[in-house]
Amino acid sequence: MKSLRIGFIGSGFIAQFLAKAMKQVRHCELTAIYRRSNAETLAAYARTNGLGDPKIYSSIKELSNNVDAIAILSPNFTRLQIMQEIADAVEEGANITGVICEKPLARTITDSKRMVELARGANLKTAYFENMIFMNTINNSLEQLRPQQKAMGELVIARSTEEHAGPHSSWFWDPIRQGGGAMSDMGCHSVAICRHMLTPAGKPPSFLEPVSMQCSMSLLKWGQPKYRKQLFEKYGVDYSKTPAEDFATGIISFRNPETGQIVQGQFTDSWMFDKQGLRLSMDGLGPGYAMEVNTLLSPSEIFIGDEAAEKVADSEAALEKSTSTRGLLAIQPNEADLYGYVGEIRNAVDSFLDNKDGFLTWEYGLEITRLVQAAYLSHEEQRTIDLTAPDIQKKLDTFQSKISKGEGNEVL
Numbered sequence: 142m143k144s145l146r147i148g149f150i151g152s153g154f155i156a157q158f159l160a161k162a163m164k165q166v167r168h169c170e171l172t173a174i175y176r177r178s179n180a181e182t183l184a185a186y187a188r189t190n191g192l193g194d195p196k197i198y199s200s201i202k203e204l205s206n207n208v209d210a211i212a213i214l215s216p217n218f219t220r221l222q223i224m225q226e227i228a229d230a231v232e233e234g235a236n237i238t239g240v241i242c243e244k245p246l247a248r249t250i251t252d253s254k255r256m257v258e259l260a261r262g263a264n265l266k267t268a269y270f271e272n273m274i275f276m277n278t279i280n281n282s283l284e285q286l287r288p289q290q291k292a293m294g295e296l297v298i299a300r301s302t303e304e305h306a307g308p309h310s311s312w313f314w315d316p317i318r319q320g321g322g323a324m325s326d327m328g329c330h331s332v333a334i335c336r337h338m339l340t341p342a343g344k345p346p347s348f349l350e351p352v353s354m355q356c357s358m359s360l361l362k363w364g365q366p367k368y369r370k371q372l373f374e375k376y377g378v379d380y381s382k383t384p385a386e387d388f389a390t391g392i393i394s395f396r397n398p399e400t401g402q403i404v405q406g407q408f409t410d411s412w413m414f415d416k417q418g419l420r421l422s423m424d425g426l427g428p429g430y431a432m433e434v435n436t437l438l439s440p441s442e443i444f445i446g447d448e449a450a451e452k453v454a455d456s457e458a459a460l461e462k463s464t465s466t467r468g469l470l471a472i473q474p475n476e477a478d479l480y481g482y483v484g485e486i487r488n489a490v491d492s493f494l495d496n497k498d499g500f501l502t503w504e505y506g507l508e509i510t511r512l513v514q515a516a517y518l519s520h521e522e523q524r525t526i527d528l529t530a531p532d533i534q535k536k537l538d539t540f541q542s543k544i545s546k547g548e549g550n551e552v553l
């Protein structure tokens with residue numbers, strides 16, 4: 142069977158994680174990497190782990206001429222320029238089947254729309270990478286509960302939190318380059334997974350209609366002088382001038398278009414979660430049944446005492462965003478699979494080889510951008526946003542949050 146030749150643009154944190162995930166997916170190879178920081182390291186990893194013998198290209202045009210699919214895994218502020226160059230390469234003859242884009246599709250609705258236009262204008266299939274929707278823990282729980290749902294009724298509320306102690310690269314902290322703070326970075330996951338959990342069996346990802354969004358954001362830890370200073374010294378980002386939210390929480394309501402039933406997603410996202418490391422937690426409540434996921438609970442744990450701690454060189458070896466090198470630590474045997482990275486790549490590979498879009502298209506990614514931007518609007522206007530109102534829809538089309546314009550001091 143044919144293998145999908147994939148080119149990576151971006152060779153940082155997520156590219157390395159996805160390369161780990163690719164080891165668990167058949168019929169694909171890492172064929173090309175765009176020349177940027179860590180490209181050589183990623184190429185060496187690919188060679189050692191049987192993922193291929195990637196060539197490193199200095200231009201997107203050259204890379205496009207040598208692959209079947211491209212994964213955009215670079216920072217949020219680089220999206221449009223990169224997609225424009227891919228579209229230009231296709232126009233000049235590059236024979237690509239599809240493009241993958243990491244979350245978020247772009248920083249604003251305007252830019253997200255442009256991403257979709259460029260991809261579709263170039264006749265490319267698309268896959269939007271929202272890994273949580275491919276989490277086996279979620280999907281297996283839902284599968285197990287389908288008979289109960291049939292008998293008792295659908296889930297009525299889904300809760301999702303994604304929290305860690307703060308991002309690993311300076312651009313994430315900069316609200317202008319990233320597009321906001323914790324909500325833009327991680328709220329996109331939480332909103333999407335709530336909608337997914339609430340979606341009735343067999344219905345498409347955009348089945349539930351968003352009705353309203355209510356969100357509150359704050360700067361709880363990283364705005365304090367002591368932590369502001371740490372942030373400035375480590376990442377060169379000044380939260381006294383251009384702050385971003387490190388905490389966001391809210392409720393989104395959806396309507397089932399067939400039954401009219403209203404269901405709700407409750408989300409919390411933060412960059413001030415000083416526990417073991419990244420925690421994704423979800424729960425779903427239905428009439429007479431429930432489900433719950435907590436990615437910090439693992440069948441394995443290790444203990445490292447103070448003396449032995451000096452020997453631990455890399456605290457993040459076994460758990461994303463690990464904050465500690467000693468004590469009782471959780472060890473996840475297969476994080477790439479746990480968080481859904483394996484499932485999302487497998488789906489993109491199978492879909493593109495079949496000349497189809499991925500399960501989550503860029504149009505879906507655009508919808509998620511719209512919901513995240515509605516959260517910023519709700520916070521700015523301190524009210525519940527009616528997502529069905531034509532004037533709100535129009536406002537959102539060109540909305541750019543104050544936080545993402547560097548004016549966060551007005552609203553945080």
Ligand SMILES: NC(=O)c1ccc[n+]([C@@H]2O[C@H](COP(=O)([O-])OP(=O)(O)OC[C@H]3O[C@@H](n4cnc5c(N)ncnc54)[C@H](O)[C@@H]3O)[C@@H](O)[C@H]2O)c1
Nearest residue numbers: 151152153154155177178214215216217219243244245310
């Ligand atoms: N799904 C998830 O859970 C998840 C987790 C982390 C990051 N992400 C997303 O992945 C993307 C990348 O994040 P990351 O954590 O890997 O960031 P990172 O800072 O670790 O790595 C970014 C990479 O992009 C490269 N790069 C920078 N500017 C570029 C440009 N102009 N053109 C091409 N490449 C450029 C850098 O050299 C680096 O290799 C972001 O959009 C982020 O939101 C998703």
